[in-house]
Structure formats: C-alpha cells, structure tokens
C-alpha cells in the first residue's frame with residue numbers, strides 16, 4: 725500500500741460544538757495555538773474509526789483527537805451569498821457559520837458505512853441517492869495527490885499526500901475496498917474494524933480489539 729502523508733494541525737485548546745443557525749451545529753476551535761500533527765501515520769484504521777461516528781458528541785471526540793476534517797485552521801467557509809455583485813442585491817444568504825458542520829461529517833461517515841456494508845454483502849452497489857452524494861463529494865473535493873519522496877541516498881518511494889484529514893480518510897477507504905476484506909462494527913465502541921483473510925481477525929469477530937471485548941463483558945456482567 726502507498727503510505728499516506730498528511731501535514732495537519734490541531735488546536736491545543738481543543739474544540740467544541742456550537743450552534744450554526746439553520747445549518748444545525750458546527751465544530752469550532754477553542755482558539756488555542758495550532759500544533760502540527762499527522763493523524764494518519766501509524767493509523768491505517770482512521771477511516772474505520774470515522775465510519776463509526778453517529779452523533780455530534782462522537783464527532784467532537786474524534787476532532788479533539790485528530791483535528792478538524794476539512795480545514796485545520798477552522799476558517800469560516802459557511803458564508804454564501806445571494807444576488808448580483810454591484811447592484812445592491814448582493815447580500816449574505818444567511819448568517820454563515822464558523823468551523824465545520826456536524827451534519828456534513830456525519831453524512832460522510834454514513835456514506836462510508838454504506839460502502840463497507842456493500843463490500844460486506846459482496847454487492848458492488850449502494851443506494852442510488854447515496855451513490856450520487858458520494859460521487860458529488862469526491863468530484864468537488866481534491867482528496868490528494870501522489871508524490872515521489874526520496875528514500876535513503878538514491879532511493880525513492882511513492883507517497884500519497886492527502887489534502888485534508890477527510891481526504892486521507894477517503895484515500896484509506898479506497899485502498900482497503902475491493903480486496904475481499906470484511907468489516908464489523910465493534911459492540912463496545914461502535915468503531916468499524918477489518919476482519920477476514922489477512923487481517924488477523926475472524927469474520928465472526930464482534931469487537932475491534934481484545935480490550936474492548938473485555939470491557940464489554942465487564943460492563944454487562946459477563
């Protein structure tokens with residue numbers, strides 16, 4: 725597999741969920757310093773962790789660990805405009821919002837789950853509406869590009885330079901699908917995990933890791 729690199733940043737003060745008017749809620753920075761991070765190095769399973777997100781609070785935990793998904797600096801990109809520039813009709817369509825919309829990211833997580841479920845069932849199809857949405861997202865956003873990186877004195881290797889954290893997640897997903905891997909949903913933490921040949925996990929596994937199996941049975945008195 726081609727390694728994925730991502731030059732990313734995290735707010736040391738963390739993030740919070742904030743109201744975003746008609747858009748619902750968004751995840752915003754708490755306004756600390758941005759420190760460099762690379763959430764993808766040593767973590768091939770970021771896409772599967774992301775796939776498990778179903779609520780704003782779960783998304784917030786993910787962002788607190790890895791940073792925002794689209795724009796690490798968290799600039800407001802929510803402002804859209806109506807009317808024609810220069811004739812007085814030009815005005816903000818709404819109040820805009822800061823940060824990144826919760827509903828957009830939860831929709832992306834749901835789409836990834838649809839892809840994993842389609843792979844699990846052996847059918848290469850997902851609902852047509854989801855297919856359109858997915859194609860739309862991947863058409864609009866550049867997920868990254870392949871680059872040659874030096875290795876040793878005269879060597880080189882290919883790397884995937886992701887353009888954003890969400891881009892890195894799409895690349896990870898693309899690398900893992902189509903190869904006969906199956907996915908399970910952890911009964912303890914809700915994260916998805918790989919199972920089947922080559923993954924070291926049986927296809928009837930119910931937990932993403934042993935410690936979660938132990939924790940689940942402790943919690944349920946088993």
Ligand SMILES: [Zn+2]
Nearest residue numbers: 910913932936
């Ligand atoms: Zn788990």
